[in-house]
Amino acid sequence: MPEEIATKENLKLLVEGKLDWEGVKRLIHLSPKDKDRFWKYLEVLQEKVPWKDKILLRISDHLYIVAKKGGDRVVKCDCGHEFGDYRANWKLSCRIYVRKTLEEMAEVVSVEEALPYPELVEIREFYCPGCFAQLGVEIVPMGHPVLFEILPDLDTFYRVWLGKPIEDEKPAWFTDKTWDLTAKWAKGG
Amino acid sequence: MGICYQGKPLKEAVAEKERIFKETGYAYGLKEIKLVESDPAKFMRFQLRLVAACISARETAKLISANPVAMLQGELLFMLANPEGDCIAASYGLAGHIQAFPFIIRSIANLGFEEDPGINVGDIFATNDSYYGAPHNADNYNWVPVFHKDELIAWSVGLNHIVDVGGLQPGNLGTISPNTFTDGFIYPPTKTGENFRQHGWWALHWKRRTRTEAFNVLDDKMRTAGAVSLHNKILEIVEEFGVDYFRQGLREVIERERRVLVERIKAMAVPGKYGYLHLSTVKYKGVVGTLFATSNRDWVLHEPAELNVLRDGKLFVDVEGLTSEADFHCNGSESAVRMLSSLGCWPMFAYTLTLNTALQYMTDWNLPPGSMFNPQNPYAATVMSLSETGKMIWMFHNTLSLAYFTRGFLEECDPEDACGVGYGMAGVLADGFPWAGGDMALITCWSANALPYKDGELAYFCAPNPQPDQGETESSEFLQPTNLTIGKKFIPNYCGHGKFRGGLGIGMCQLIVDPGQYLVIAGFAATGGMMRVAMGMCGGYPGPNDIIYFAHDTNMRELLAEGKTYPRDFVEIGKWIKEGKLKAGSVDLFKGAAPNIPCKDGDLFSSATSAMGGWGDPLEREFALIEKDVHYGWITPDVAATVYGAVIDDEGKVKVAESQDLRKKMRNKRRERSVDTKEWWKKEREQVLRKAFSEDVYNMYADCLKYSKFRSDFTAMWQVPADYKL
Numbered sequence: 001m002p003e004e005i006a007t008k009e010n011l012k013l014l015v016e017g018k019l020d021w022e023g024v025k026r027l028i029h030l031s032p033k034d035k036d037r038f039w040k041y042l043e044v045l046q047e048k049v050p051w052k053d054k055i056l057l058r059i060s061d062h063l064y065i066v067a068k069k070g071g072d073r074v075v076k077c078d079c080g081h082e083f084g085d086y087r088a089n090w091k092l093s094c095r096i097y098v099r100k101t102l103e104e105m106a107e108v109v110s111v112e113e114a115l116p117y118p119e120l121v122e123i124r125e126f127y128c129p130g131c132f133a134q135l136g137v138e139i140v141p142m143g144h145p146v147l148f149e150i151l152p153d154l155d156t157f158y159r160v161w162l163g164k165p166i167e168d169e170k171p172a173w174f175t176d177k178t179w180d181l182t183a184k185w186a187k188g189g
Numbered sequence: 190m191g192i193c194y195q196g197k198p199l200k201e202a203v204a205e206k207e208r209i210f211k212e213t214g215y216a217y218g219l220k221e222i223k224l225v226e227s228d229p230a231k232f233m234r235f236q237l238r239l240v241a242a243c244i245s246a247r248e249t250a251k252l253i254s255a256n257p258v259a260m261l262q263g264e265l266l267f268m269l270a271n272p273e274g275d276c277i278a279a280s281y282g283l284a285g286h287i288q289a290f291p292f293i294i295r296s297i298a299n300l301g302f303e304e305d306p307g308i309n310v311g312d313i314f315a316t317n318d319s320y321y322g323a324p325h326n327a328d329n330y331n332w333v334p335v336f337h338k339d340e341l342i343a344w345s346v347g348l349n350h351i352v353d354v355g356g357l358q359p360g361n362l363g364t365i366s367p368n369t370f371t372d373g374f375i376y377p378p379t380k381t382g383e384n385f386r387q388h389g390w391w392a393l394h395w396k397r398r399t400r401t402e403a404f405n406v407l408d409d410k411m412r413t414a415g416a417v418s419l420h421n422k423i424l425e426i427v428e429e430f431g432v433d434y435f436r437q438g439l440r441e442v443i444e445r446e447r448r449v450l451v452e453r454i455k456a457m458a459v460p461g462k463y464g465y466l467h468l469s470t471v472k473y474k475g476v477v478g479t480l481f482a483t484s485n486r487d488w489v490l491h492e493p494a495e496l497n498v499l500r501d502g503k504l505f506v507d508v509e510g511l512t513s514e515a516d517f518h519c520n521g522s523e524s525a526v527r528m529l530s531s532l533g534c535w536p537m538f539a540y541t542l543t544l545n546t547a548l549q550y551m552t553d554w555n556l557p558p559g560s561m562f563n564p565q566n567p568y569a570a571t572v573m574s575l576s577e578t579g580k581m582i583w584m585f586h587n588t589l590s591l592a593y594f595t596r597g598f599l600e601e602c603d604p605e606d607a608c609g610v611g612y613g614m615a616g617v618l619a620d621g622f623p624w625a626g627g628d629m630a631l632i633t634c635w636s637a638n639a640l641p642y643k644d645g646e647l648a649y650f651c652a653p654n655p656q657p658d659q660g661e662t663e664s665s666e667f668l669q670p671t672n673l674t675i676g677k678k679f680i681p682n683y684c685g686h687g688k689f690r691g692g693l694g695i696g697m698c699q700l701i702v703d704p705g706q707y708l709v710i711a712g713f714a715a716t717g718g719m720m721r722v723a724m725g726m727c728g729g730y731p732g733p734n735d736i737i738y739f740a741h742d743t744n745m746r747e748l749l750a751e752g753k754t755y756p757r758d759f760v761e762i763g764k765w766i767k768e769g770k771l772k773a774g775s776v777d778l779f780k781g782a783a784p785n786i787p788c789k790d791g792d793l794f795s796s797a798t799s800a801m802g803g804w805g806d807p808l809e810r811e812f813a814l815i816e817k818d819v820h821y822g823w824i825t826p827d828v829a830a831t832v833y834g835a836v837i838d839d840e841g842k843v844k845v846a847e848s849q850d851l852r853k854k855m856r857n858k859r860r861e862r863s864v865d866t867k868e869w870w871k872k873e874r875e876q877v878l879r880k881a882f883s884e885d886v887y888n889m890y891a892d893c894l895k896y897s898k899f900r901s902d903f904t905a906m907w908q909v910p911a912d913y914k915l
Contacts, residue, residue, distance in 0.1 A: 015642075017689065024600050028601070037596070057595050059591075062727075062728075092866050095859070095860070097862055107831060107832070110686070110733075110828045111680065114780065116733075120883065120886060121719050121720070126728075139468075141882070141890075142873065142882065143877045143882060143890065145907075146906065147723065151461050152461035153462075156500050161455055182908050186908035
């Protein structure tokens with residue numbers, strides 16, 4: 001029976017990494033999955049964060065897309081720091097540290113022989129400007145565009161897949177706005 | 190009069206399948222699946238009879254093989270396809286190959302095989318040609334038509350991965366090949382037998398064109414015997430259920446499971462766009478010399494993908510920005526992309542009652558013409574196409590893991606990455622006997638990436654093969670007596686770090702003994718010195734590089750004679766050399782594939798792989814988990830401190846107060862040495878404007894900027910002119 005294992009309490013334990021492996025396996029074996037999972041997940045998450053903004057979607061360990069009262073949908077860290085419109089890659093609103101030398105890379109790649117070639121790639125670490133949690137890591141050549149991990153189609157998700165539309169639907173919510181930010185920077189903004 | 194149902198020619202039947210799906214959105218236009226719905230129990234019995242027939246064919250036929258890769262390590266598959274080429278059922282084994290078979294059938298239909306050489310009862314066909322649908326020449330297909338009266342009702346197929354393909358390098362996965370003529374033995378679709386027997390001339394090709402004739406001839410017999418055995422079983426099933434039920438049932442399997450897959454995506458994912466990137470290198474400079482002038486260079490391979498989870502639950506993958514086709518071994522066809530990438534689909538959402546090609550009815554790809562995955566040169570080398578198309582397996586694993594994470598199905602997250610160290614070898618023994626071999630043992634037991642709630646498992650699975658087995662070291666040593674395995678173990682600290690760390694990589698060490706006149710080893714690997722996937726999960730680090738390592742002219746023989754211990758992996762070899770415990774004349778270290786390396790008696794050959802990525806910020810790792818790592822020797826105390834901010838005492842316990850203080854300092858260090866992304870962008874932009882890239886990176890960008898999507902992203906990211914040129 002789905003409700004025996006897919007409870008809100010067990011989901012909370014899973015989110016915290018504390019659900020025992022037997023419990024996780026029972027969740028994996030669950031077929032069909034509990035249909036209200038997303039709503040239970042939102043409840044668990046909402047109870048964990050110290051702020052009241054409504055979570056629309058969790059997009060990383062620490063990051064959430066939340067609905068602001070003024071109508072914006074922004075990325076927010078569980079520490080409370082806000083990164084701006086979710087349609088622009090949140091990494092561009094982080095603090096960043098770039099490891100370029102073997103010595104710098106060896107701090108986080110612990111087998112010397114297996115280090116990457118520094119002439120080919122750099123290690124980019126993205127931190128939350130509020131709590132300095134490490135939110136993302138990229139290992140890419142210098143000059144590579146920052147990778148956008150997820151741009152969700154929230155309106156389709158809520159209306160078509162969940163059957164509970166968000167109030168302020170509009171087609172523009174599913175548009176990548178990342179380069180608006182770099183264009184603004186280029187103009188000195 | 191054609192051979193398909195109601196006298197339709199094969200070419201017409203294949204074209205109609207594609208047209209009807211395009212027009213209706215249903216496989217074979219089946220808006221209703223009557224057999225499934227009218228008697229589901231009977232249908233399930235029917236479907237499982239098909240699967241059982243495939244498994245039976247595999248389990249009996251594999252005993253004919255002498256090739257350890259097939260016989261022991263499970264690199265084979267038997268499958269049943271309908272006349273149009275859709276696979277309906279398969280044994281366990283190299284599951285992805287069901288995705289390639291429809292391309293092969295489309296090829297022989299369009300080549301007019303029905304007229305010449307004809308498709309008749311008892312015929313045996315074979316191919317391993319990427320140009321006609323096979324993924325690469327290591328994977329060989331034999332297939333037999335199944336007729337009921339005069340109607341073609343199915344194909345029975347045998348497939349396995351052979352030991353040596355007769356290429357420029359020994360083995361089956363060469364990593365140096367400028368064109369198809371250096372790939373080795375490639376044969377387009379060919380009628381190789383009649384009356385359920387292979388022609389005698391066919392074995393001569395294996396004997397003359399590959400290095401491991403005995404293995405390859407026996408493998409061909411295995412594939413044929415299994416396909417014929419399955420053919421006979423299929424006719425028994427037709428007898429039991431009736432030909433009308435059989436014909437319709439095969440189609441309903443595809444349509445029913447297409448619906449299951451779409452609904453599963455809608456039930457567990459979130460629609461939207463998901464980014465992914467993998468990078469690798471190809472190092473030919475100085476290796477192929479002037480003989481192949483266009484190949485005498487190095488490449489950085491750029492392999493981006495955008496997974497679009499669409500409103501209707503279908504998936505669309507856009508790889509625009511992918512490195513262009515070139516005179517190297519990595520080019521791949523659409524069949525190779527679909528074949529290998531499906532291995533990321535099975536575990537993530539395409540697990541259904543049987544292996545089948547329903548997946549092709551809900552996934553679509555943009556493979557730009559002229560890119561590495563859609564070469565326009567018919568002579569493009571493809572011997573190791575799977576190395577790069579395989580990166581798309583991990584695209585599905587990683588992007589869908591994030592999709593499931595956002596939806597709350599954490600237990601379904603399974604980010605993974607490539608594991609691919611193995612080797613081919615060839616030599617001449619002291620008595621003049623030429624021989625060849627190879628091994629893929631480390632590919633059969635991967636560690637896993639970290640999950641959002643736990644560490645990655647250790648050496649427990651093989652993503653491309655749901656039924657792998659490491660085999661027995663003794664069997665390998667019997668077949669390849671020059672390579673004595675003296676070590677196989679996990680390597681401490683060899684993982685991607687994170688709140689949950691990736692599974693540790695596994696390493697192997699072999700001593701070369703009595704190689705005779707000549708021995709070369711050609712190692713292949715899944716990385717290219719640029720780590721694994723380019724993007725860690727939620728703040729965790731991607732896994733470190735695969736390693737191929739040789740220590741030449743060692744005194745290992747003397748140490749063994751003296752009863753001394755010996756090193757068990759490349760880290761220990763390196764450490765012993767530094768400490769003077771082991772003498773070595775020279776060392777070759779590769780962070781990816783290696784060329785042919787000559788080896789002598791007493792040399793050490795070591796390799797390591799499957800050091801997988803972490804999940805989350807390492808500074809959030811629980812102290813209890815770190816203590817466990819230190820206790821088992823997975824993580825050393827110094828790394829516990831420098832990466833995880835945990836101070837370990839003499840008894841292996843975490844000093845909590847000191848560790849909390851250390852973590853605070855480490856977070857402060859992040860604050861001090863990081864900058865706002867905007868500030869970093871300004872400086873990096875100057876570099877981009879100055880075009881201050883290293884040579885290989887410069888060439889990579891120069892190539893990828895030919896593709897409009899990447900050009901658009903690149904120029905917008907750095908706000909450089911739209912006609913920015915390299």
